[in-house]
Amino acid sequence: MILGRCAACKSQRKRCPSDCVFSPYFPPDNPERFASVQKIYGASKVEKMLQELPPHLRAHAADVLCFEAQCRIQDPVYGCVGIISQLHQQIQDxxxxxxxxxxxxxxxxxxxxxxxxxxxxxxxxxxxxxxxxxxxxxxxxxxxxx
Amino acid sequence: MILGRCAACKSQRKRCPSDCVFSPYFPPDNPERFASVQKIYGASKVEKMLQELPPHLRAHAADVLCFEAQCRIQDPVYGCVGIISQLHQQIQDxxxxxxxxxxxxxxxxxxxxxxxxxxxxxxxxxxxxxxxxxxxxxxxxxxxxx
Structure with missing residues (x-):
């Protein structure tokens, strides 16, 4: 059970509705998780991407969006594609x-x-x-x- | 030499300045390239990400952002992380x-x-x-x- 507003609603300083699309995937005790996707995609894009998916796939999508956003914050040129290049090299080896x-x-x-x-x-x-x-x-x- | 407005300025229906940050990487003859990054990141996020990089790294970053955006359009759950999973599997094999x-x-x-x-x-x-x-x-x- 998540008490209070989710990290997304808290960050956007708005009320967290009972059917909030962010709430299950962005709990208030991990504000960095939402901060990373907000920085790279923006809250409205993330909201739209999650809403366009069936509910049972949203958790995976939220995890992957967080991963991609964190990769891009760490490597602003190559993002997670840098990992793809490394893996290609590893496969070749x-x-x-x-x-x-x-x-x-x-x-x-x-x-x-x-x-x-x-x-x-x-x-x-x-x-x-x-x-x-x-x-x-x-x-x-x-x-x-x- | 790029004639007229770049794909980004054309899409946003605005004048394309001589120092447009999009212009070198989003030519008007490839509107789909800008459309994909606009759909996933939004024009203002892409503009910000490119502006924060030194000019000699922006072409790479624009290419990678397009690739990641196209991956996410094709696979809205896993995006290019789906490729990372496949490559991990290939390495294990x-x-x-x-x-x-x-x-x-x-x-x-x-x-x-x-x-x-x-x-x-x-x-x-x-x-x-x-x-x-x-x-x-x-x-x-x-x-x-x-």
Whole structure:
């Protein structure tokens, strides 16, 4: 329950009606919240934007308007679009890192096939070597022995 | 060179002074550009925001204000913060994919060490086998032959 006028009505020095469009989203204990949207959009624009929305979406809209207004107060040139630029940069970095890791993985995959093939060579050589040893036994001193 | 009144002065039905703060950024051939910022911020707020900035930053600020206004017209609840949410989601996806690829790479790295170690085993066994064969030769039929 909000006692007294909301932050918007208090700031505009007017009576806060029971159906005030600001009241649910701009409580009197947080005057900075309304001050930021008033500075950037002006009270009448905020009122109009909230009134044009169905009631169940107004809380989200009020939160986002406050966020955008605070971003613009902090960064008067880029506002929250500065965050969008930073996030784009972060995505590019993450995608570049991902591409590098995937390329490294592809190299490991191909190397792994080569290593597996190479690991079979000593077995083949051993088999061939055993065959020769048997050949020596078969055609060597035993068969040629008197 | 801009002929006639700028889009802002034309919209406000007033004379466009030579030092008009809107004129360089709101040309008369693009009335929608001014209409969008007027709808969201109002002409007086845009004028104030531009005037508070040094002239070399005003073009960027005007572009960003237009972008933010157009975003809010398209999405009256989330505005350009909707883009920020999407980008956060995209970053989370990219980071998740990166973590998975790095984990896969770590498995390949450890497997590769095991494969390399295993690939040395046939060589060790072959050496051991040759040693036994030599042992047979040394202590076998030749030495035990009469």
């Amino acid at each position: 993450a995608e570049r890192q991902l591409a590098m890791t995937q390329a490294q993985l592809a190299i490991y995959n191909s190397n792994n096939i080569i290593v597996q093939q190479l690991s079979q060579i000593p077995q083949i050589e051993e088999n061939a070597s055993n065959f020769n040893i048997l050949g020596q036994f078969q055609n060597g001193p035993f068969t040629q022995a008197p | 990219a980071e998740r994919q990166l973590a998975m690829t790095q984990a896969q790479l770590a498995i390949y790295n450890s497997n590769n060490i095991i494969v390399q170690q295993l690939s040395q085993i046939p060589q060790i066994e072959e050496n051991a086998s040759n040693f036994n064969i030599l042992g047979q030769f040394q202590n076998g039929p030749f030495t035990q032959a009469p």
